[in-house]
Amino acid sequence: MTLTEPTFLILTALADEPRHGYGVIEEVLSISGGRVRLRAGTLYTALDRLRSDGWIEVEREEVVQSRLRRYYRLTALGAKHLADEATRQRHNASVASRRLRNAGFGAA
Amino acid sequence: MTLLERRYRRLLALYPWSHRRRYEEEMLTVLLAGAEPGQRRPGIRDVLNVAAAAASVRLRAVPGALSTFAWSAGAAVTGLLASLALLAGAVDQAPDRTLPIYVSDGSTVAYLLIPGRSGSWLPVAGWAAVILCAVLGWRRPAAGLAWLAAGWEVFDFVRAYRDLPVLGVDVAWKVVLAVVAAAALTIAGLSAATSRAVALIGWRRLLTIGAALAVLLAAPLVNRLTVPSYTETAPAAVYVIGGYESTSAWVILAIMVGLAAAWLMIGIALVTLAPAIRRRLVAFMLPVAVPVLVDKLTLAGWRTSTGSMGHAIPLVPAQWLALFGLPVLVGLAASAYIQRREHLLHMVKLGRSTDLAES
Numbered sequence: 041m042t043l044t045e046p047t048f049l050i051l052t053a054l055a056d057e058p059r060h061g062y063g064v065i066e067e068v069l070s071i072s073g074g075r076v077r078l079r080a081g082t083l084y085t086a087l088d089r090l091r092s093d094g095w096i097e098v099e100r101e102e103v104v105q106s107r108l109r110r111y112y113r114l115t116a117l118g119a120k121h122l123a124d125e126a127t128r129q130r131h132n133a134s135v136a137s138r139r140l141r142n143a144g145f146g147a148a
Numbered sequence: 149m150t151l152l153e154r155r156y157r158r159l160l161a162l163y164p165w166s167h168r169r170r171y172e173e174e175m176l177t178v179l180l181a182g183a184e185p186g187q188r189r190p191g192i193r194d195v196l197n198v199a200a201a202a203a204s205v206r207l208r209a210v211p212g213a214l215s216t217f218a219w220s221a222g223a224a225v226t227g228l229l230a231s232l233a234l235l236a237g238a239v240d241q242a243p244d245r246t247l248p249i250y251v252s253d254g255s256t257v258a259y260l261l262i263p264g265r266s267g268s269w270l271p272v273a274g275w276a277a278v279i280l281c282a283v284l285g286w287r288r289p290a291a292g293l294a295w296l297a298a299g300w301e302v303f304d305f306v307r308a309y310r311d312l313p314v315l316g317v318d319v320a321w322k323v324v325l326a327v328v329a330a331a332a333l334t335i336a337g338l339s340a341a342t343s344r345a346v347a348l349i350g351w352r353r354l355l356t357i358g359a360a361l362a363v364l365l366a367a368p369l370v371n372r373l374t375v376p377s378y379t380e381t382a383p384a385a386v387y388v389i390g391g392y393e394s395t396s397a398w399v400i401l402a403i404m405v406g407l408a409a410a411w412l413m414i415g416i417a418l419v420t421l422a423p424a425i426r427r428r429l430v431a432f433m434l435p436v437a438v439p440v441l442v443d444k445l446t447l448a449g450w451r452t453s454t455g456s457m458g459h460a461i462p463l464v465p466a467q468w469l470a471l472f473g474l475p476v477l478v479g480l481a482a483s484a485y486i487q488r489r490e491h492l493l494h495m496v497k498l499g500r501s502t503d504l505a506e507s
Binding site: 060061062065079080081082083084085087088107108109110 | 167170171173174175176177178179180181182193194197198199200201202204205
């Protein structure tokens with residue numbers, strides 16, 4: 041199964057440590073070099089699906105300044121899918137770069 | 149609660165309750181964390197994003213809701229009854245018909261033969277096959293055949309519209325009814341929870357409706373056979389009511405009583421259906437009334453113009469939308485209303501039993 045870019049970035053953001061919703065948005069913004077700014081609707085559609093598929097789970101809940109923060113973490117299943125996807129993308133990217141180089145398109 | 153928070157909450161109310169219960173508080177945290185200092189209302193991109201996400205959550209819930217017993221049962225009943233009505237309509241239109249032509253001095257009368265349209269026995273066979281499959285409980289073949297028959301009704305509409313736009317508008321409701329029948333049979337066919345439509349309606353009710361439809365179909369036929377010949381030279385009184393005519397007042401009276409009884413029987417059969425099924429039947433059938441009402445309420449001027457201009461005036465996009473887009477909206481709104489009302493009644497019942505348990 042191919043992951044959409046937002047889903048791939050969300051899983052990547054959760055790979056090193058559990059994060060809450062806004063933390064995921066900031067991390068995705070930084071991973072993508074400021075290119076992908078997730079909106080709340082998109083984020084929670086993805087989180088809901090990933091949670092029901094068992095790729096992520098709730099780690100803990102905190103109330104900070106009377107606001108609920110729920111921390112999510114990657115499950116073993118989610119980690120495996122993310123690793124598979126990373127391998128697939130690395131393979132495709134390296135093939136693309138090699139062919140561009142061979143065709144004389146320079147520093148691609 | 150700040151003004152901005154209240155506005156975000158109102159925005160998040162677009163989500164269904166099951167989603168809000170789980171995510172509303174943390175989504176609110178995220179939205180507020182992303183807000184600029186001093187911001188007073190949600191940004192347009194957040195509004196659009198949340199609205200689209202909420203719509204997709206609601207849409208994903210539709211198949212689940214439709215596969216509940218009440219909806220699939222209502223759909224099965226609607227599919228069968230709508231197919232019966234379409235079969236009756238097809239039978240009525242299929243044979244050659246004669247229409248009396250009155251000449252201006254009133255003394256001579258000619259008869260105009262209107263041949264049945266080419267292929268007009270096809271929908272008779274089509275809807276009869278749909279009904280047979282539905283009665284036997286073959287739900288998927290019934291749905292497939294219904295889409296084919298509905299396709300024919302669309303073709304018939306296009307053919308009539310190209311002959312004369314008003315003739316097309318006359319049968320627009322049949323296109324909507326055919327699509328309703330096919331869609332309802334599809335919903336019934338996709339769900340695992342349906343009993344057979346016949347069991348839900350009951351044989352007695354079904355036969356009553358069938359008999360009433362037979363009376364409604366037979367009345368014009370009987371009248372055609374007993375119509376005054378107008379060749380007699382002796383003066384004779386002719387009674388005419390709503391297209392029915394006879395030299396005997398008793399025959400006219402008998403026809404009127406027969407028609408009234410038939411409609412009454414259909415009415416009673418439908419009103420006595422189980423309430424949950426009856427409500428859904430109404431929701432499914434409401435769209436069929438839309439083209440009729442649009443025609444009666446808004447197209448009278450167009451009918452006159454297109455009839456007297458010497459050339460046909462095609463319908464404009466807004467009129468097409470009203471004829472065929474509005475029925476979709478009406479059907480969705482009616483279904484959503486029923487779903488909401490039943491949910492509310494369920495909640496009231498839960499509240500009452502909790503209250504009783506506590507007292």
